[in-house]
Amino acid sequence: MSLPTDPSTLAGLVVSGDRRALARALSIVEDRRPGDRELLTLCSGPAPGPPIVGISGAPGAGKSTLTDRLVAERRRSGASIAVLAVDPASPFTGGAILGDRIRMQEHAGDPGVFIRSASSRGHLGGLTAAAGRMLAVIGAAGFDEVIVETVGVGQSEVEVVDAADTTVVVLTPGWGDAVQANKAGLLEAADVFVVNKADRAGADETVRHLHQMLDLGGERRWRPPILSTVATTGGGIDELSEAVARHRRYLADSGEGEDRRRLRRRRQVHLALHEALVSRLGGETDTGDGLLGAVERGEIDPWTAAARLLPGG
Numbered sequence: 298m299s300l301p302t303d304p305s306t307l308a309g310l311v312v313s314g315d316r317r318a319l320a321r322a323l324s325i326v327e328d329r330r331p332g333d334r335e336l337l338t339l340c341s342g343p344a345p346g347p348p349i350v351g352i353s354g355a356p357g358a359g360k361s362t363l364t365d366r367l368v369a370e371r372r373r374s375g376a377s378i379a380v381l382a383v384d385p386a387s388p389f390t391g392g393a394i395l396g397d398r399i400r401m402q403e404h405a406g407d408p409g410v411f412i413r414s415a416s417s418r419g420h421l422g423g424l425t426a427a428a429g430r431m432l433a434v435i436g437a438a439g440f441d442e443v444i445v446e447t448v449g450v451g452q453s454e455v456e457v458v459d460a461a462d463t464t465v466v467v468l469t470p471g472w473g474d475a476v477q478a479n480k481a482g483l484l485e486a487a488d489v490f491v492v493n494k495a496d497r498a499g500a501d502e503t504v505r506h507l508h509q510m511l512d513l514g515g516e517r518r519w520r521p522p523i524l525s526t527v528a529t530t531g532g533g534i535d536e537l538s539e540a541v542a543r544h545r546r547y548l549a550d551s552g553e554g555e556d557r558r559r560l561r562r563r564r565q566v567h568l569a570l571h572e573a574l575v576s577r578l579g580g581e582t583d584t585g586d587g588l589l590g591a592v593e594r595g596e597i598d599p600w601t602a603a604a605r606l607l608p609g610g
């Protein structure tokens with residue numbers, strides 16, 4: 298049976314749990330195809346949606362292996378889970394995404410698990426905005442939990458992890474990793490630290506370094522636990538799952554979960570605005586004959602160009 302193309306029928310199918318409809322709806326909002334706005338409106342509402350766990354870390358840190366283990370662990374309790382793998386550096390890690398898909402085949406055929414990736418190819422206003430739209434649609438599809446895997450430990454990843462309720466930052470043995478996490482602002486962004494590949498030398502030292510850095514950071518209402526895992530064998534996964542559950546309870550009890558949700562909705566407005574304006578500009582692919590070209594040649598200053606994009610400007 299072919300899928301309907303009109304947004305309201307499609308959204309109805311998404312909400313009723315139709316996975317093919319979900320995949321189609323995600324492509325529409327990811328690529329901003331016709332009907333995307335209506336779909337997003339139909340998928341958005343006052344309900345908080347399922348809790349989102351962000352898993353972030355350097356390339357190859359073991360995020361996908363951990364995600365895979367977490368999914369298997371959560372499935373045992375019957376929870377349905379959607380995974381969104383966000384890959385900002387597609388030219389370099391395109392192969393890794395494919396690898397993820399293959400690894401995740403273990404869950405293929407399990408109707409309680411849905412896996413999807415998003416790469417930076419062709420996203421006018423940035424991958425963060427595209428991921429936000431996709432999460433809105435996934436949030437309407439009735440899953441008990443959502444996991445977002447993001448590659449890297451830089452500023453853009455901090456942005457992506459802002460979309461999560463609970464952010465797990467994955468490091469590997471080597472104290473340089475801990476220092477790098479500090480520099481990239483991940484010490485602030487992390488709700489849970491994982492030192493993965495704890496079967497390798499230096500894991501204890503990395504854990505110690507992280508504790509020292511957290512100590513320097515002063516008092517905080519939630520001190521991120523620091524866990525060691527061996528994702529390949531499943532070592533430490535139960536503890537990770539428990540830490541995520543504890544953080545979720547903290548969010549609910551402290552009211553911080555509600556604060557984060559409000560902030561997330563606000564930020565989505567900023568991202569949407571940025572995208573809308575960039576597309577008015579003619580896109581980042583402007584060949585030089587548009588407004589951007591005039592700015593490049595120095596004929597128009599950047600501030601005037603920006604003002605011209607606004608109504609009345």
Ligand SMILES: Nc1nc2c(ncn2[C@@H]2O[C@H](COP(=O)(O)OP(=O)(O)OP(=O)(O)O)[C@@H](O)[C@H]2O)c(=O)[nH]1
Nearest residue numbers: 355356357358359360361362393448494527528529
């Ligand atoms: N020794 C060891 N290897 C691991 C562990 N966890 C993952 N690996 C290996 O590390 C490699 C990368 O694992 P992935 O799970 O693909 O890492 P990732 O962070 O998702 O990688 P990207 O998505 O490419 O950034 C794979 O070969 C894994 O088998 C671990 O705990 N110990």
Ligand SMILES: [Mg+2]
Nearest residue numbers: 360361393397
């Ligand atoms: Mg991966």
